[in-house]
Amino acid sequence: MIPQDIAHEPSWYESSARARIDGVLDPGSFTELLGPQCRIMSPHLALFDLPPAFDDGMIVGRGLLDGHPVAVAAQEGQFMGGTFAEVSGAKLVGLLRAAAASAGTSQTVSAVLLLLDTGGVRLQEANAGELAVSETIRAVLAVRQAGIPVIALIGGRAGAFGGGSLVASCCSRIVMTEQGRISVTGPEVIETNKGAEEFDSRDRALVWRVTGGRSRALLGGADRYIRGDVASFRAAARDRANPPAFDIDTMRAEQVRLEKRLERYGDCHDTPEIWARMNLPDPAGISEIDDAAFIERLAATGGAHDAR
Amino acid sequence: METFTIRAQAPRPLPGTRAQAIVGVVASGNLEILLERTGETDAVEITVETASHGYRTVWEAVIADFVARSSPGGIRLSIHDNGARPDTVMLRLMQGTNVLEKQP
Numbered sequence: 076m077i078p079q080d081i082a083h084e085p086s087w088y089e090s091s092a093r094a095r096i097d098g099v100l101d102p103g104s105f106t107e108l109l110g111p112q113c114r115i116m117s118p119h120l121a122l123f124d125l126p127p128a129f130d131d132g133m134i135v136g137r138g139l140l141d142g143h144p145v146a147v148a149a150q151e152g153q154f155m156g157g158t159f160a161e162v163s164g165a166k167l168v169g170l171l172r173a174a175a176a177s178a179g180t181s182q183t184v185s186a187v188l189l190l191l192d193t194g195g196v197r198l199q200e201a202n203a204g205e206l207a208v209s210e211t212i213r214a215v216l217a218v219r220q221a222g223i224p225v226i227a228l229i230g231g232r233a234g235a236f237g238g239g240s241l242v243a244s245c246c247s248r249i250v251m252t253e254q255g256r257i258s259v260t261g262p263e264v265i266e267t268n269k270g271a272e273e274f275d276s277r278d279r280a281l282v283w284r285v286t287g288g289r290s291r292a293l294l295g296g297a298d299r300y301i302r303g304d305v306a307s308f309r310a311a312a313r314d315r316a317n318p319p320a321f322d323i324d325t326m327r328a329e330q331v332r333l334e335k336r337l338e339r340y341g342d343c344h345d346t347p348e349i350w351a352r353m354n355l356p357d358p359a360g361i362s363e364i365d366d367a368a369f370i371e372r373l374a375a376t377g378g379a380h381d382a383r
Numbered sequence: 384m385e386t387f388t389i390r391a392q393a394p395r396p397l398p399g400t401r402a403q404a405i406v407g408v409v410a411s412g413n414l415e416i417l418l419e420r421t422g423e424t425d426a427v428e429i430t431v432e433t434a435s436h437g438y439r440t441v442w443e444a445v446i447a448d449f450v451a452r453s454s455p456g457g458i459r460l461s462i463h464d465n466g467a468r469p470d471t472v473m474l475r476l477m478q479g480t481n482v483l484e485k486q487p
Contacts, residue, residue: 091408111405111417124384126434126463128409129417153410 084304087230088254092134092149095190098305099228099312100138100147107136109166117162119200128154133163135170141313143185146174152192152233159238160197164207171214171225178221186315187218187225189246194261195237208238215245216321224248224318228308229255229297234286236261244296247318250311251288251297253366258286281345284362290346292373293353293361294336300373302366385436389446391427393456399484406479414464414472418455418479425456433464445469445476453480 087095096105109115111129120127132154137146148167150157159167170187177183196204215225224247229235234256235243243249243257251257262276275281284290292300299314301307319325340349350358355376361369397420407415421428429446449455453476460479467475 093405111415112403112419121384124434126384126409126432126465128415128463129405129461132409151408153408153413155409 084306087252087303087305087308088232090305091153092132092151092190092192095228095305095308096134096136096138096147096149099188099190099309100140100145101142104139105136105147106138107134108170109135115162115166117160117200119161119203123199125155125199131160131162131166132157133166135166137184140186140188144183145186145188145312146170146184147188147190149190150192150231150233150239152231155197156194157192157231157233157239158197159193159195159204159207159211160200161203161207163197164204164211168207168210168214171211171218174223175214175217175221178223184223186312187215187223188312189215189225189227189242190231191227191229191235191239191243192231192233193235193237193239194233195239205238208241211238211242212245215242219245219247219318219321224315226250226312226315228312229257230288230301230303230308231255234258247321248299248315249291249297250299250301250308251291252301252303252307253283253288253369254303255288256282256286257291257296262286280362284346289361289369293350293355293376294340295332300370302370384432384434385439386430386432387439387442389429389431389443391429391446391450392425393427393450393454394425395454396424396456397454397458397480397484399486401483401486404479404482404486406482407475409463409465412466412468412471414462414467414475416475416479417461418483419459419461420483421457421459423457427455427458427460429460429462431462431464433462433466435464435466441469442472445472449473449476453477455480458483
């Protein structure tokens, strides 16, 4: 029998990008830019005999969160693995640039929400995709410099891999679930290059243990760990006050923190080793306990480890 | 890719005021359908772009059934299909007209 809480709470992981947007924003407040009826699609997929999508897997627009305007972009992880490509990238960059330009005007937004769900660059249009990632990073930083927080919400089927992980790391905040994964190199790519003994991509427990939300939250790679339902994402997106400063002091502190992290845990082979070295109780059990128990344990470690 | 357009006459125009809707996702075994009102009364136009070649007769049968059941008069449907089964196609088509009819 399906537990009550699952039956009544839609899962972020199972939802489409459009359903996620509807669940995060105030009901009925979303206005899409370059919607499907505009038919702004990839010109490249036909060459590979692949069906396009009317929105190229990237939905961008404006809406309200508690009555305050926000800009929002959502990747559809089920279409081509939620890839960064020429058209989808341009839509995202355009949204971010508009958000940065809006600062201080009557059109300003209180935050940009990035609902990332991506395996990285779309290989069929890889050069354009790589350019899109770097343009996105630059645009995210411009938004932050304009004083507008950029919040990454990660809990989809594709996770945030490749360029998606780099974009996430440039955001003001990263909100994650257990299933949301962040890693520059995906499990299959590691296995292909280094062999299954290095990383077995079919071992889901290993993939989640290493790249999943629990590992990232404990190591300071994510600011917030939440349950995987849509309502928890909305609650996390609402909490957008006091974003970390985007200045040289923050960057220097982050560099020091990352150097220390590498020094302390760089020789570890799996996350329970790291958790044991962090003196967390029952390190082997951390991937097994339920979300409520994990959130309690995370709080006991001193709470929010700022990803920045 | 195989692309073709199927035209039909519906018994009645589709009720409701919503101008357009999109349902589904171009994922494996799935499809997306963009529905738009054309301003006509009974004409239905369905453009299919599919990754699976050679199933036009199956599409025609599913669409004939759909037009008879949902009567989507005055609607243009544009489909991107990634190998959805006929039952999935039927459900998506009916989901699409339902959204256009019932949602503001």
